[in-house]
Amino acid sequence: MTGSEATPSFRLAYVPGVTPTKWVRIWNERLPDIPLTLVAVSDAEAFDVLRGGDADAGFVRLPVDRADLSAIPLYTETTVVVVPKDHVVAAVEEVSAEDLADETVLHPLDDTLDWERPPGQPAFERPATTADAIELVAAGIGLLVVPQSLARLHHRKDLTYRPVTGTPESRVALSWPQDRTTDLVEDFIGIVRGRTVNSSRGRAQTPAKTKAEPKAKRPDASAARRKPTAGKPAAGKSAGKSARTGSGSGGSQGGAKRGKPRRRS
Structure with a gap:
């Protein structure tokens, strides 16, 4: 089986006293198809394990030789x-x-x-x-x-x-070889730093959300219930004869009302 065909995996070293349970659980939730293997190492051998390629990353105690190893300080122990x-x-x-x-x-x-x-x-x-x-x-x-x-x-x-x-304190860090900052290492860095799945740093494991299309405007329900204005026929009725006069709604002279005839002198 060639390297390209090999099933990807992630090997995580950790020194005595460090409990990686929380980060391993998040890894298994986000990347269930990529097994994570824990590698218990002593403080003395931790850096050789990373340099030798026997682990992809590891929880170690500072100081770290930054000449060839990267490190992210995590917490200080009591x-x-x-x-x-x-x-x-x-x-x-x-x-x-x-x-x-x-x-x-x-x-x-x-x-x-x-x-x-x-x-x-x-x-x-x-x-x-x-x-x-x-x-x-x-x-x-x-x-x-x-x-x-x-x-x-x-x-x-x-x-x-x-x-x-009045005594020195131990500081725990995540470390990995500088020349092997792989995608899986970036994924684990994101988990340790508390990034979300869709963070811009690291690979998103779920499809990116597409921009929502603008919703079509809903018809104004109140318009349907609105009464017709004065002088205009209601929808569906003819503008023909008036209910009282029987004449057209227009009438003569622009629809002016008839007054009483004047008396002749």
Whole structure:
């Protein structure tokens, strides 16, 4: 089967913590004949997947190398600290980076926040992954500062999290190779940006509406009920004899009324 005969499809990569469900649902509603395949990737491998052609577009975390990739920033994630449920931090609604100064804060190798080192005291060893760091938090070895989406992804009943201020924030973006901005990529960009099906940007999936023809004027119904004006016969009646005089409606001398004859002197 040649490339032109192949059934079109769309491959969407996404990093941990991102939930593309809403956009996938809209895609399936608008383009039911073009299957969308989800490709789960790590933050570290996301850009190689896009450059290698293993995905048409992907949800990634910034920064993005704009030399060969395009990106549309979508939203900023809340940064939280993951702690055991019986930890003192669990008793407050929010903490600052300074509040963690005396705590051991884990720094996994796949950390997604743009900082050299987290606040607090460093652990003896850096965990390989965020999942490993979560296990260490549950074991009481330290705390973990991550985007809220990752705290939800690795939720455990014995752990909780609280927003933390004074730390970097993770930003999620839609990215794709600049030299492969295909029609399907444009379709997905339109969905992510909330464009309607018939938007001027992107391809419309429904026939364009034609300009409506002007409606013919309806006859004035009141005209049919209007009474004839004085001196004019009603429609359908003869202009012949008058009902009273029996003479023509014109009469002599332009229809002037007859007066009484004058007396002779």
